[in-house]
Amino acid sequence: MKKKVLRTLLCITMAAALTAGCGAKPDQKAADSEKKEAGEAKSNVEADPVDKKKVYVSPDWVQSVIDGNQEESSDYVILECGWGEEADNPGYLEGHIKDAYHMNTDYVESEEYWNIRTPEEIEKLMADYGITKDTTVICYGTDGTNSADDRVAFTLLWAGVENVKCLDGGLESWTKAGYGLDKGSNKPKATDKGFGTTVPAHPEYIISIDDVKEKLENDSNFKLVSIRSKAEFLGETSGYGYIDKAGEPKGAIWGRDTDDGSYIKEDGTTVGVDVLEGYLKEAGASLDQEVAFYCGTGWRATVPFLISYENGYTNTKLYDGGWFQWQMDDILPVQVGDPADSACEYTTVGNLSADKAKK
Incomplete structure (x- = not known):
């Protein structure tokens, strides 16, 4: 009889322990799920501080900024970067990092050459988004291979923002790390404080087409590096539906393509x-x-500019006009094929065929 009573008491005790150890009650699980969806699945995250020049940062570091655990937490802006207006990016409304604003890449570049906009336009854009040179700006794209955030990050550095970050791996890395998303639209809050320095603070980050031409002809220490597909580099395709001619500036070398995974682990x-x-x-x-x-x-x-920048190199630049601007001038010299191959052809833009647009 005593054994039966003891067994009964033991079963009751074990059942109580299992109930306590099986996790949250259904209503608590629902609450946790809602918090995760709202970007609150993890809170009070701490992460090691990073150098101001460090560009690519982890999801944990970004969350630690949001949670107020970094020096940057006192003044930061988060930008989800992509082409088109907010209405053209329904994914933003369905799920974005807490407090993130949508940034249309059209706001940082103009249609003529798709170069960065004028200093006056960029300075106004900074003010509209509440950004000064002292604001930490965290950019991210919708996936790990999206270079829209790198494009915006570069523009911010060129303008003079001193602390610019990119969420390494994009939104996919954020969700993989277990962090949730907010829904709906966040509207940036403008500032009238002034940017705090002349825009651009770093004009040396961009090299003009005229300087590229001069250096290719006269400076053996200068290297113009194509970050395009092998087919684009060899002149088999322009790579763009709106560019009819294919080739590369004479003297260019190939540095691999970000779109084929060469720059992603x-x-x-x-x-x-x-x-x-x-x-x-x-x-x-x-x-x-x-x-x-x-x-x-x-x-x-x-992308390679930002990699070199965060590693302390000061002798790298961006030729912003790229092939698009180069192929607009009929007299400019062009190579078609691999320069290391004797079959490489050297000609001018005006002699290129106009049937190489991406189909």
Whole structure:
């Protein structure tokens, strides 16, 4: 009898323990689910501080800023970057990082060459988004290979924002890390404090087409690096539906393409400077030289620039006009094919066929 009573008491005790250890009650689980969807699944996250020049940062670091645990927490703006207006990006309304504003890349570049807009336009844009030179701006794209955030981040650095970050791996890395998303629209709050410095504070980050021409002709230490697909580099396609001619500026070397995964690790984060140095070495160049990255219209080329920037290199630039601007001038020299191959053709833009637009 005593054994039966003891067994009964033991069963009751074990059942109570299991109930307590099985997790939250259904209503608590629902609350936790709602908090995760609202970007509150994890709170009071702490992460090691990062250097001001460090560009690519982890989801934990971003959340620690939101939670008030970083020096940057006192003045920051988060931007979800993509082409088109907010209405053209329904994914933003369905789920974005807490407090993030949508940033249309059209706001930072003009249609003529898809170059960065005038200093006056960029300064006004900064004011409209409540950004000064001292504001920490965290950019992210909707996936790990989206260079829209890199394009915006580069523009901010060029303008003079001193602390610019990119969420490494984009929104996908954020959700993989277990952080939730907010729904709806956030509207930026403008500031009238003034930007705090002359825009651009770093005009040296961009090299003009005229300077590229001059350096290709006269400066053996200068390297113009194409961040485009191999097919684009060889002149097989322009890579763009609105660019009819294919080829590269005469003297350009190939630095691989961001769109083919060359600049992304298996985990979706950005490669290190060692990988970039390896690509340059393959092409007979190095980061010890003066290097200008370019692509078709300036997006992809910002990735290697930012990698070199965060690693302390000051001799890298962006040729913002890219192939799009180069192929507009019939007299400019062009190479079609691999310069290391004797079959490479050298001609001028005016002699190129106009049937190489991306189909």
